Amino acid sequence: MSLSTPDLTLTLRDESLRWFGRLHSMPETGFEETRTAAFVAEELRGLGLEVIAGIGGTGVVGLLRGRRAPAGARFIGMRAELDALPMQGPVDGTVQTADGPRYHGCGHDGHMATLLTAAAALSRRGDLGCNVAFIFQPAEELLGGAAAMLADGLLERVPMSAIYALHNIPGLPAGSVGVVEGAALASSDEIRVTVRAQGTHGAAPQTGQDAILAAAHFLGLCQQLLTRRTDGRDSAVLSFGQIAGGQAANVLPDRVGIAGSLRCHSEAARAAVHALLADAARSTTAAFGTPVDLAIDPKVPVLVNDPA
Amino acid sequence: MSLSTPDLTLTLRDESLRWFGRLHSMPETGFEETRTAAFVAEELRGLGLEVIAGIGGTGVVGLLRGRRAPAGARFIGMRAELDALPMQGPVDGTVQTADGPRYHGCGHDGHMATLLTAAAALSRRGDLGCNVAFIFQPAEELLGGAAAMLADGLLERVPMSAIYALHNIPGLPAGSVGVVEGAALASSDEIRVTVRAQGTHGAAPQTGQDAILAAAHFLGLCQQLLTRRTDGRDSAVLSFGQIAGGQAANVLPDRVGIAGSLRCHSEAARAAVHALLADAARSTTAAFGTPVDLAIDPKVPVLVNDPA
Incomplete structure (x- = not known):
């Protein structure tokens, strides 16, 4: 029996929560996400993916090649962010550093756990008809991490036909996804x-x-x-x-x-x-x-x- | 032969310039004019005047009793200010202190020299028909020195019928005096x-x-x-x-x-x-x-x- 991707995702609930907890506890700010990047890279390797690390500074990309993907097919990109904010959050999850508190106040910990879960679910599918790149971008909060990855040759090293991204919105009901056309x-x-x-x-x-x-x-x-x-x-x-x-x-x-x-x-x-x-x-x-x-x-x- | 007060003043030109030079070289800010006050008190005593020191903090008053003044006559007050500004002036006259530069940028050194000159001129008159109080007020720049002298009983200790004050205005031609009626x-x-x-x-x-x-x-x-x-x-x-x-x-x-x-x-x-x-x-x-x-x-x- 082969599970659908949503069903596969449900079976990963515990793993997903573990990833979230670990990432929540190691907030690092833009271009300094070394522990976070190392953790993400290790987990991607554990899923059997090829990993490109240190792209655009601390960026990480996991590459999943679908068994049924056409030869020479470009990748479909999915993107999450590595960095936390230099802010004090609720006590849980805030890390005090020499430069002040660090906290995942923008929910990038959730984005990363989501993307790792997607990587795990898709990597278990034997019938995947495409190649997927899981992109973990540094320094979103500094508004410079995406440019750094592009400048470091992301699109040349991983030819992609499209890149998808999402952002959590706590105001939406659980389980809902909002999509806007245009701006x-x-x-x-x-x-x-x-x-x-x-x-x-x-x-x-x-x-x-x-x-x-x-x-x-x-x-x-x-x-x-x-x-x-x-x-x-x-x-x-x-x-x-x-x-x-x-x-x-x-x-x-x-x-x-x-x-x-x-x-x-x-x-x-x-x-x-x-x-x-x-x-x-x-x-x-x-x-x-x-x-x-x-x-x-x-x-x-x-x-x-x-x-x- | 008896000289008029203006003529007497002219004979005091060198003394007046000496007073100005000394006072110019010892700028002190409001309520801290200890050297200035001591200098002024000493000069007033040298002119034979009775001196009240330490009134309203660092204030000094010299009392001149006219030989022909009626018994019990009140004093006519003339007032100058002791304090300098916490500012950098031209190199000449600026004193560097731990709290920064001090400079007589508002011309109180000139006011004091003027009032000492008036005291010297009037003290040489044998026919003075009134009593005169020479008031050296602290902390004019802090806007609190006059109130401090009043609170310290100036008007009770030196009953006065009027008090005169002036301020130099470098924009007026030398030798001119401007008087405004009202505000x-x-x-x-x-x-x-x-x-x-x-x-x-x-x-x-x-x-x-x-x-x-x-x-x-x-x-x-x-x-x-x-x-x-x-x-x-x-x-x-x-x-x-x-x-x-x-x-x-x-x-x-x-x-x-x-x-x-x-x-x-x-x-x-x-x-x-x-x-x-x-x-x-x-x-x-x-x-x-x-x-x-x-x-x-x-x-x-x-x-x-x-x-x-």
């Missing part, structure tokens, strides 16, 4: 703004420039332009999480720094917001006489699911 | 604002509050209310010199701190600005849901010259 995850850009000024005494603001008021104007203007100059049907979220300037209550400082992040669900909206940020900077300079240095660091593009 | 120097209040929020992920601002955007709104609103709700003929300058909040570009922080100062030339304008600051805080809370803690520390009132 699924937002782009992410980091934005750094420096408002420069000739600082002066607070009693005589007209003898210099007010970088703090200019920064405040910039922040408000950005949100106004966001609702006026992007298509209301688009999704764009611009948040500034950091601001700092000045040392004394009555002295206008010579610079204010602001840092923020932008997330969009279309590249058109993203380009529109980049343009309005530049306009807001120019407008602030025109009004307050304060040069506004704007640096946009594009981290990741919009994730668009293939409609097919 | 001469602004009030000074320190303002501390804390915008509190439920911090949240920058990608989902609606799940918390944006303290940085709320602070930006508050800053802009304050300047708008200043031009709309105070009498345009009044003088009020509101400057915020310090802002800080947040640790990461993509996390909305749970608080933003702002510090500023307010200067007004009338108590009516001052009260109006205090009221509009409170309204701006309330309005910001209403719009963004962020509690805004507002603390106004009234430092000194408006200095109003007696029209008489």
Whole structure:
């Protein structure tokens, strides 16, 4: 009797929970996932898979060749992430390191256990008609791990026809899977703004420039332009999480720094917001006489699911 | 032959420059003017004056009784300040201390030399028809020295009918004296604002509050209310010199701190600005849901010259 893949998966429940427990207890941050990577590689080898380790830094790929796969067939990729977050979680699962706490707060431990379970289930099928690559990517949280694997020749070393990925969403009922057609995850850009000024005494603001008021104007203007100059049907979220300037209550400082992040669900909206940020900077300079240095660091593009 | 007081003053030119040079070379900050106070007291004693030292901390008062003053006549007070600033000046005159540089950047060295010169000139007059108190006040820059002398019983120990003070203004031509009737120097209040929020992920601002955007709104609103709700003929300058909040570009922080100062030339304008600051805080809370803690520390009132 041959079990279907879902049935096979059910038989792996205990093994799957063991993997989750082990991975949950060894959280490591991006590009430092050496214990995690070694554990994953060992488990993949234990399933009889060929393993590529150390790709893109700490990345690991397990290769499963289907017995009935056509000769020369490309692989189907499935991807999980190795890294945890530098954060304090509930006591269970948090590891204290010299650099502070580590915790799998984004659920990559679950992703890895899921992918190991899929590898185990598929490796037990004698009738597999395709080749499958199980990709364990480093540094997802740093937004640099996928690029590192690609730069290290992943697609040349493992020719793939498609790569699948998933993310746990605790808000969905257990057993449910959600699929979105089109834009699924937002782009992410980091934005750094420096408002420069000739600082002066607070009693005589007209003898210099007010970088703090200019920064405040910039922040408000950005949100106004966001609702006026992007298509209301688009999704764009611009948040500034950091601001700092000045040392004394009555002295206008010579610079204010602001840092923020932008997330969009279309590249058109993203380009529109980049343009309005530049306009807001120019407008602030025109009004307050304060040069506004704007640096946009594009981290990741919009994730668009293939409609097919 | 008896010289007039202005003529007497001219004969004291060398002595006056010596006093200035010595005082310029020993800058000390508020309530720490021990060397300065000792020097001033010694010079006053050298002029034959009775000296009260250590009043209001480091304050010094020299008492000159006019030979022709009526019995029981009150004193006429003249006041200078002892303290320097914690700042780096040109190399000449700057003293490096463990707590950083000290410099007579506000010209109190000149005020003290002027007052010592007046004391010397008047003490040489045999026909002086009044009593004069030469008041050397500590901690003018900290805005607390005058209050300290009053609290230490200055007016009870030295009954005075009036007190005169002056401030150098390098912008005036040499030899000129400017006198303003009515409000001469602004009030000074320190303002501390804390915008509190439920911090949240920058990608989902609606799940918390944006303290940085709320602070930006508050800053802009304050300047708008200043031009709309105070009498345009009044003088009020509101400057915020310090802002800080947040640790990461993509996390909305749970608080933003702002510090500023307010200067007004009338108590009516001052009260109006205090009221509009409170309204701006309330309005910001209403719009963004962020509690805004507002603390106004009234430092000194408006200095109003007696029209008489």
